[in-house]
Amino acid sequence: MTTPHFTPLVASLPSTVPFVGPETLERRRGRPFSARLGANESGFGPAPSVIAAMREAAGDVWKYGDPENHDLKQAIAAHLGVSARNVSAGPGVDCLLGLVVRQYINPGDAVINSLGGYPTFNYHVAGFGGRLVTVPYRDDRGDLGALLDAVKRENAPLVYLANPDNPMGTWLEADAIQSFIEALPETTLFILDEAYGETAPASAIPPLDVDRPNVLRMRTFSKAYGLAGMRCGYVVGASEQITAFDKIRDHFGISRMTQVAALAALADQIYLRQVVGEIAAARRRIEEIAAANGLRTIPSATNFIAIDCGRDGAFAQRVLEGLIERDIFVRKPAAPVLNRCIRVSVGPRAELDLFEERLPLALAAADQSV
Amino acid sequence: MTTPHFTPLVASLPSTVPFVGPETLERRRGRPFSARLGANESGFGPAPSVIAAMREAAGDVWKYGDPENHDLKQAIAAHLGVSARNVSAGPGVDCLLGLVVRQYINPGDAVINSLGGYPTFNYHVAGFGGRLVTVPYRDDRGDLGALLDAVKRENAPLVYLANPDNPMGTWLEADAIQSFIEALPETTLFILDEAYGETAPASAIPPLDVDRPNVLRMRTFSKAYGLAGMRCGYVVGASEQITAFDKIRDHFGISRMTQVAALAALADQIYLRQVVGEIAAARRRIEEIAAANGLRTIPSATNFIAIDCGRDGAFAQRVLEGLIERDIFVRKPAAPVLNRCIRVSVGPRAELDLFEERLPLALAAADQSV
Structure with missing residues (x-):
């Protein structure tokens, strides 16, 4: 047939x-x-306050969640000291990574990750026809020099680094990350996955710079906030890059209950x-x-x-x-x-x-x- | 810059x-x-039993949900009398529609929908570079003859129909749908969106035929089950078509809480x-x-x-x-x-x-x- x-x-x-x-x-x-x-x-x-908020919201889930995630984005933006125009949210960093690959990668384009870096990112690279180029870790850390060399050699539109790192747990200091950012070609987008940002020393987190169009910072409620099972991640970046998520995202992707949970989690510092x-x-x-x-x-x-x-x-x-x-x-x-x-x-x-x-x-x- | x-x-x-x-x-x-x-x-x-199940699960959401949605797929399959190999689930029919377009549409391919049919489907068609071709409703119903003509004229790999219809609420009888299916080219995939299947007369729902590779049936927990805010839809079809969702879906897309809610909803007929x-x-x-x-x-x-x-x-x-x-x-x-x-x-x-x-x-x- x-x-x-x-x-x-x-x-x-x-x-x-x-x-x-x-x-x-x-x-x-x-x-x-x-x-x-x-x-x-x-x-x-998750926090007892978050559990209580979810229990209270259980009867309301016949309503679709807000497709603009307005309150959540406002709260994240206030928490970070940026504008809500610099924040997009999605059902987990996994989903956001897929959206970024879809936004920037034409079939055959090189994408740089560390060898052994986050497999779900690689899954999305394959899923949109990108050509994954990997760089070995050095001393159990992402090797920024080698990643930069690979970006330039391959003319790569996209490079990924988790800091702190998964699966090794190591971290790089903010000044090293910042130097990497400044050395990147302006046409190369850097995904800085800070899923473990909340457990990292402050010295590992570069200041947010939402005027820079080629860096997207990713955060999640799955780790320190204890909400892995609710699916909520967010991305912080320049407004033009953030607006582009509205071109292709599933607008109702973050469930109403998840919006409630994430808001309550953020409120309970x-x-x-x-x-x-x-x-x-x-x-x-x-x-x-x-x-x-x-x-x-x-x-x-x-x-x-x-x-x-x-x-x-x-x-x-x-x-x-x-x-x-x-x-x-x-x-x-x-x-x-x-x-x-x-x-x-x-x-x-x-x-x-x-x-x-x-x-x-x-x-x-x-x-x-x- | x-x-x-x-x-x-x-x-x-x-x-x-x-x-x-x-x-x-x-x-x-x-x-x-x-x-x-x-x-x-x-x-x-949602059912009081579902609300109770969600409240009970609220403390467990630090765990990722099962990325295979195993229990949910088993329950849906048992409910429908098909194998779990014929079921995939996702965070809402919206998301599943996007995955189908991504699976079958190359840029420029024609996709057929009714003029005024589901906008989110059209959003995904645009998002993957498909060429949307619309067919006017006839008597406030999808016009199966005109949809079939458009499929053949445009050599379309994909055609969409909601039955019962949104936004008009009308429905077509199962025998008309079945004739449409049988007249379709074998290479044209038919998305039969039955989001409102639970409120439809039995005469509007064709028997499930999971041996047919060119029909995907979509259902949701958002409507009669009262779980719009939890994001859970599913798709029923031939195993080869269903397996393909595992190539590109976000595996953790359905939250743990949502799996709990959908299972409880299905159990409370x-x-x-x-x-x-x-x-x-x-x-x-x-x-x-x-x-x-x-x-x-x-x-x-x-x-x-x-x-x-x-x-x-x-x-x-x-x-x-x-x-x-x-x-x-x-x-x-x-x-x-x-x-x-x-x-x-x-x-x-x-x-x-x-x-x-x-x-x-x-x-x-x-x-x-x-």
Whole structure:
């Protein structure tokens, strides 16, 4: 039977899921995880004020949300000290990344990311026919010099960097980022993904400069704000670049409930500060657990710790599998060199207790299974 | 200053909002509406069981939702009597429509819609460089013969029809739809948007045939289920077509809370039947109000009624504006012939009481303002 024809680009793409969800693993395993420490979620949860706001709004969700996200954009803009014309919001940074690729990338255009950088960004690059060019990390950090060289060599319209970094947790200082920005060609758009901005030292965050048309800063409510399951991210930039999101976005994309949750989260900065403290304490705890097992950790400004398992990627993979078998959900980087690590998200004490108990077992099993 | 270059397609697009939200109008007016009857929402609300499920889930939204929407797809498939391989879900039919256009439309390809058909579909056609070809309604219904002629004349890879129809509320019988499907070229994909399927007579819904690769059926939780503000739609079709959504969708697009809400809504078919009854009663009430004002209504299988204001589009526009001035949010079709109507969504008694009170005032004002 003849069938409808996919576009050549879509026909060429694999059906894929950039991240295998813990629910998928649970279904395969036939039992739930005891500790959910793999997706860089915030086990400390959203603020009680946010939970209360969502509960109160539950009866109102027969109404579409505001397609302009007006109140949310105003609140974000006020929080950041910029104009609402410099803010667009979307259902998660993932979605916003796709919109940016669609805005700037013609099929075949080069797009620069670090080797091992955020897979969902790469997914969108492939999805719009971009040509992904990757640059190895240096010392577990994005290599700004090499990224800049690649931009120039490839005449790339788009370059991506997460700062703080995922999956390694490392960060670059603001002055280094600023120098990178100033050295970029004016026609190259820089996506600076600051999903972990709230947990970063202030020294890692360059000042916002919304007069610069070639930088888009991305933030999210998924991490420190504890709202990964509600889908809300935002992008800050020059007004011409921000207005362009209205050309192609799904206007009702951020649910009404999510707008309520994000507004309430932003309003509760006291809770945010408290959680950032808990995250820092949990990072130290994970570092101590690793050290007690003779393992080095990578300094992190995020809500997770990359633990260097001390050998090759195959060994770290076995450690990962050993933890998953023992009902501890963690993930690990896939790219060379980084793949010597497992990545453990922060979480409440009870979950880290389980991790502490089972890491040595997983390490021993990984050691013996060679 | 040189700036990053949008793709030629994106550069050519306007920044727009396909629908101006009632919140935007409220901000402009400086006061809220008293009756929200314009967006085909369900003022009867989601089921109490759904509200309870959302309230219970509020503390869990620090977790990402399942990116495979596994449980939701299983439940939808079981509800429809198909396999989960024949179901994909997304954050609203709006989003799914965009994904379909992206899958099948190369720049310049013809896409067929009715003149005055769903604007957000047209927005996506423009957004991916499709060439929209429209076919006038006939007797306030989609004109299947003319749509088929246009498909063949334009060699169109894609044709869209909402049944029941928005913005007119009319419906076509299943056998007419089925004949249209059978007459379509096998390479033309037919999007059959059944957003209002739950309120339609059974005779309007063709049997599901998931062996046919060139029909995608769309459904939503936004209308009868009362969850417009949560963003959940789904698409049913042949497995090869369904799998293709995994090539380009945002995998975390449906929020965790939304998955909870949609699952609970699907499980409460008793509430759905009750609401469908309330919707039908409210339709009759709107018809009576119109008749009391000497106005004809278009028979509707949806959760709204198109009221023929009996004169031209300019008059109906004045009636619309008169209602909005009087704090009644309604909308109207923009396309020729259809634009003689205003479109009034069903709602609870108190809101329809206000509509009944203020429609005659708006009509009189519209009459006098010539």
